[in-house]
Amino acid sequence: MTVYLVGAGPGDPDLLTVRAARLLQQADVVIHDRLVGTGVLDLVPPRTLLVDVGKRPGGPRRAQADLNALLLHYAAHYEAVVRLKGGDPYVFGRGAEETRALLDAGHRTEVVPGLSSATAAAAAAGIPLTHRGLSNGFTVVTATSAHDAAGVDWLSLAQIDHTLVVLMGVRLAPHIATALIAGGRSPDEPAAVIGSATTACQQVQRTTLGRLGQVQIPAPATIVIGDVASFEGLPVWHGDHLTVHHGSTRHGALGGTA
Known part of the structure; x- marks a missing residue:
């Protein structure tokens, strides 16, 4: 008996790892979170x-x-159990807590990494998280802590x-x-909000930090803050095709590579 903690990626089933797709086909039970894409579940x-x-939004939180x-x-009653988590199991997914509980109970457990929306959402929106002359790194944070939402x-x-990347914010x-x-950041600093990244419902709105609170994009969404959020000229994901963003932003397609 084995429990597999599997990363479902940001939404599009084509972005699953080959191993994740294979395990979904072989599983006896799939225990999944709300943010797992419907296209991914269709593979089961x-x-x-x-x-x-x-x-569910507004509903009680399961302990x-x-x-x-x-x-x-389920681990005690089925041969192959998949615990399917949006993104990557170990990126704000409490995957380590579940793995430890399974291991402490003597169950064989394997973790299958997934593509996190922390990086995938920005790429799908045509935003490079790092770029020469703009940003030499990025920090990822969840907007909610274990004890206090703020x-x-x-x-x-x-x-x-x-660059600052904010999940669940x-x-x-x-x-x-x-x-x-x-804290000292400019209200004019570029920002972007990417909702339902890599799915047919993806939305991208570019704005500034000062106007971030006015963006009307429903969760799940990823927030990107920094000069790279105004980058233009790269392909943007639109379901089954790509377009190129050419907005009126501060930075054009600068020379050099990240």
């Missing part, structure tokens, strides 16, 4: 038991201990001099912008 055979453990107990239950140290994050966008500006 009809014979396989699908268990949805995702939290991690309850999720761990559920995993242990408990992230935004003042410290305001001091970084490269749409609801807190006004607070994020106010805190970063209070």
Whole structure:
């Protein structure tokens, strides 16, 4: 008996790893989060038991201990269990907590990495997180902490001099912008919000930090803050085809590569 913690990627099933796609075909049970793309779930055979453990917006949050107990239950009764998580299991997915619970209970466990929206969303929007002359690095943070939805140290994050990527931050966008500006970042700094990245519902809105709170894109969305957010001239994902963004932004397609 084996439990596989599998990264489902940012949404499009073509972005699954080959191993992830194969395990979905072979699983007896697939326990999945809400943010796993429907196209990914369509790859699961009809014979396989699908268990949805995702939290719905406004609904009660399932305790991690309850999720761990559920995993242990299915691990004890089925040969091949896939725990399917959006993005990568170990990037703000509590994958390590679930892995530890399984290992402590004596279950064989394997982690299958996935493509995180932390990088995939920006690429799908035609935004390079790093680029020579604009940004030599990036920091990824979730907008919610374990104890307080607004408990992230935004003042410290305001001091970084490269790209900031914020996950799960749409609801807190006004607070994020106010805190970063209070910490010294310019309200004119470029920003972008990418919703439902790599799916047919993808939306991209380029803005500034000062206007970030006015963006009306529903979750799930990724926020990119920094000069690279105004980059133009790169392909943008539109479902089954690409277009090139040519907005009126501060930076054009600069020479050199990241």
